[in-house]
Amino acid sequence: MTISIRNLEKVYKLGTEKGKALEVRALDGVTLDIEQNEYVAIMGTSGSGKSTLMNILGCLDKPTGGQYSLSGIPVHKMSSAALARVRNEQIGFVFQSFELLAKQTALKNVTLPMVYSRTNWIGARKRAKVALERVGLGERLTHRPNQLSGGQRQRVAVARALVNNPSILLADEPTGNLDSTTTEEIIALFQELHDAGQTIVIVTHEEEVAGQAKRIVRLRDGKVMSDFPTEEDPIHQEFLRAKAATAMRLAEEVAT
Amino acid sequence: MILLSPVMMILRVLSQTVVLALAQIYNNKIRTMLTTLGIVVAVGSIILIMGSLSGMQRGVLSEFEQFGAKRVFMDGTLPPSWRGKLNWREVQLQQEEVDAIREHVTSLDKLCAMYFGAYDIQYEEIILESVRTTGIEPSWHDIENREIMEGRRFSSIDIEQASNVCVINEKAIEELNLPKDAVGEFILLSGRRFIIVGIVETIERSAMFGGGDTQTEMYIPISTAMNLNPDGWINYAQGEMKNPDDADNVVAEISFVLRKMRGIEPDQDDTFDVQVMQNIIDDFNKIAFVMTLITGLVVLVSLIVGGIGIMNIMLVSVSERTREIGLRKAMGAHPIVILMQFLVEAVVLCLAGAAVGIAVGQLCLMGVRNMPIEMLKDAAAPFWAIALSAGLSAAAGIGFGMFPAIRASLLNPIDALRHE
Numbered sequence: 001m002t003i004s005i006r007n008l009e010k011v012y013k014l015g016t017e018k019g020k021a022l023e024v025r026a027l028d029g030v031t032l033d034i035e036q037n038e039y040v041a042i043m044g045t046s047g048s049g050k051s052t053l054m055n056i057l058g059c060l061d062k063p064t065g066g067q068y069s070l071s072g073i074p075v076h077k078m079s080s081a082a083l084a085r086v087r088n089e090q091i092g093f094v095f096q097s098f099e100l101l102a103k104q105t106a107l108k109n110v111t112l113p114m115v116y117s118r119t120n121w122i123g124a125r126k127r128a129k130v131a132l133e134r135v136g137l138g139e140r141l142t143h144r145p146n147q148l149s150g151g152q153r154q155r156v157a158v159a160r161a162l163v164n165n166p167s168i169l170l171a172d173e174p175t176g177n178l179d180s181t182t183t184e185e186i187i188a189l190f191q192e193l194h195d196a197g198q199t200i201v202i203v204t205h206e207e208e209v210a211g212q213a214k215r216i217v218r219l220r221d222g223k224v225m226s227d228f229p230t231e232e233d234p235i236h237q238e239f240l241r242a243k244a245a246t247a248m249r250l251a252e253e254v255a256t
Numbered sequence: 257m258i259l260l261s262p263v264m265m266i267l268r269v270l271s272q273t274v275v276l277a278l279a280q281i282y283n284n285k286i287r288t289m290l291t292t293l294g295i296v297v298a299v300g301s302i303i304l305i306m307g308s309l310s311g312m313q314r315g316v317l318s319e320f321e322q323f324g325a326k327r328v329f330m331d332g333t334l335p336p337s338w339r340g341k342l343n344w345r346e347v348q349l350q351q352e353e354v355d356a357i358r359e360h361v362t363s364l365d366k367l368c369a370m371y372f373g374a375y376d377i378q379y380e381e382i383i384l385e386s387v388r389t390t391g392i393e394p395s396w397h398d399i400e401n402r403e404i405m406e407g408r409r410f411s412s413i414d415i416e417q418a419s420n421v422c423v424i425n426e427k428a429i430e431e432l433n434l435p436k437d438a439v440g441e442f443i444l445l446s447g448r449r450f451i452i453v454g455i456v457e458t459i460e461r462s463a464m465f466g467g468g469d470t471q472t473e474m475y476i477p478i479s480t481a482m483n484l485n486p487d488g489w490i491n492y493a494q495g496e497m498k499n500p501d502d503a504d505n506v507v508a509e510i511s512f513v514l515r516k517m518r519g520i521e522p523d524q525d526d527t528f529d530v531q532v533m534q535n536i537i538d539d540f541n542k543i544a545f546v547m548t549l550i551t552g553l554v555v556l557v558s559l560i561v562g563g564i565g566i567m568n569i570m571l572v573s574v575s576e577r578t579r580e581i582g583l584r585k586a587m588g589a590h591p592i593v594i595l596m597q598f599l600v601e602a603v604v605l606c607l608a609g610a611a612v613g614i615a616v617g618q619l620c621l622m623g624v625r626n627m628p629i630e631m632l633k634d635a636a637a638p639f640w641a642i643a644l645s646a647g648l649s650a651a652a653g654i655g656f657g658m659f660p661a662i663r664a665s666l667l668n669p670i671d672a673l674r675h676e
């Protein structure tokens with residue numbers, strides 16, 4: 001079992017008002033298991049706690065309650081120094097806003113996680129080059145982020161997330177800042193990675209993107225609302241039917 | 257492999273800290289330049305100011321020293337409490353008083369009364385008007401320590417007989433167009449014939465002691481001077497003590513003798529003044545200390561202003577840096593490794609700034625030393641000024657550089673990453 005969370009809670013305390021504690025329960029008892037090689041999409045309305053969950057899964061944030069174990073290790077009990085190592089060795093994180101170092105080349109950006117790796121820091125440059133070639137940017141090694149398109153930037157970020165061979169790849173709305181063609185590029189890339197055996201968890205608003213995953217988890221108000229394999233997810237099936245209907249109608253209109 | 261692993265670990269940590277820090281410095285050239293510029297200006301200007309100031313102090317002191325730390329001056333004064341009872345003429349030193357001091361004040365080595373006058377001097381067709389002519393005693397030669405180029409010094413016989421003899425300086429020979437060997441020549445001084453018995457070297461007096469350009473000097477025995485102008489008075493007497501540490505004793509002894517001779521009651525003020533070179537030096541040192549203090553304060557304020565500048569430059573990039581630290585943490589950097597990286601960066605920046613600042617300051621000081629100003633010839637920055645300025649600006653740079661890094665390294669990676 002790669003990811004196993006039990007009754008995970010995240011409460012943001014926003015101070016007090018009229019003697020009552022103001023708090024936001026961003027995650028309110030989430031229980032979820034994700035196996036190796038799974039490809040899971042997490043969906044939900046804005047503010048439902050998707051990013052909060054992803055940040056905790058990625059060890060970027062700590063839960064205020066519940067248990068989280070990653071590859072059998074209870075992560076919620078770890079010190080911040082130990083968490084740094086977990087992030088470095090086990091997790092690849094892709095952000096909606098890319099989060100590349102603006103002054104550094106694509107190659108340098110991809111090298112970053114290896115600088116802090118115990119095993120991969122030797123030969124990091126070569127590894128970074130291979131990773132960039134794998135995402136189709138072999139010709140853009142020395143470009144800076146502002147010399148790259150949005151899709152290319154996100155591919156650099158994906159390459160960076162993968163260089164240390166993480167056990168899971170986490171992506172929080174990786175296509176949120178991209179147009180439909182570049183979205184397709186990134187989705188194809190994720191598909192490829194999944195085919196190669198990579199465990200992937202992706203947060204998205206788009207049913208199209210979620211449709212590529214094998215499983216869809218829907219959150220609402222910090223709780224798991226539904227959790228189905230993609231072909232059994234009623235909302236997604238409804239979306240596919242509507243899409244097919246629109247396509248039919250369009251085809252008829254073209255025909256007449 | 258096992259043997260190598262500690263070496264590898266050190267190399268890895270170095271690549272995570274030192275190498276990244278240097279790359280950071282290189283990549284943020286403008287910030288690097290502005291930060292170091294602040295430190296360079298602060299350190300450089302302090303070295304320049306403090307160096308010039310202390311050089312000036314040393315210059316003045318060495319002039320005093322040249323004049324002689326053992327020197328004692330005394331003259332008559334009329335304090336307010338004596339006005340009406342005595343006039344200024346009555347408080348001037350008398351020859352008997354000078355002789356008594358010479359006799360009784362044992363810690364005093366030499367003593368010479370000085371009797372100023374100004375007379376027209378003529379040699380053949382050349383007439384010099386109002387040449388400063390000083391009536392002196394033979395001990396003058398020992399006190400002033402000026403070389404006799406030709407002829408002889410005054411003797412006690414010259415004084416006893418009030419002879420019409422004179423000692424002149426080389427400048428006077430030039431001015432009067434006397435022959436090179438002027439000893440034995442006669443000149444007219446206020447219409448009387450004086451024979452030149454000696455020629456004394458001309459000395460350069462610094463501007464501080466009324467020199468600047470060398471003057472025509474004429475010396476005659478004090479008794480002769482008194483005869484020439486009975487209405488004059490002993491302007492002052494100067495002496496030399498045996499030991500410069502004796503200053504207080506000498507002043508006390510001279511005061512005792514003079515008070516006794518003048519019959520001054522214990523509750524009455526002195527009608528004379530005794531000045532010791534050492535006291536003058538002490539006074540000057542006090543003034544110089546206050547000046548250093550004031551300048552030091554100004555310098556401190558400018559350092560603080562410079563520090564605020566450094567702080568500003570460092571703080572401008574706080575959000576950028578906080579986000580970067582967040583990203584590095586997200587990529588799995590150990591918090592201490594991140595801190596080390598930023599510490600190395602700040603230290604390197606500040607050390608480089610301080611080094612350049614010291615170099616610039618010293619170069620400017622070199623320029624100051626080469627300026628045609630006598631007093632600034634010894635301008636050199638005291639060590640404490642260099643250390644203080646370099647230390648404070650380094651502290652400012654490191655403090656303000658590290659502060660956001662420390663704060664960011666304590667944040668959750670996601671909070672640092674989302675920093676506004």
Ligand SMILES: Nc1ncnc2c1ncn2[C@@H]1O[C@H](COP(=O)(O)OP(=O)(O)OP(=O)(O)O)[C@@H](O)[C@H]1O
Nearest residue numbers: 012024025026044045046047048049050051052053
């Ligand atoms: N740092 C924070 N402090 C306080 N409240 C927060 C913080 N971060 C998130 N929240 C709150 O937690 C809830 C969940 O936020 P989260 O970012 O996880 O939502 P999301 O599902 O990712 O939404 P979106 O689709 O808009 O990205 C929201 O109500 C949000 O206001």
Ligand SMILES: [Mg+2]
Nearest residue numbers: 050051052172
């Ligand atoms: Mg979100």
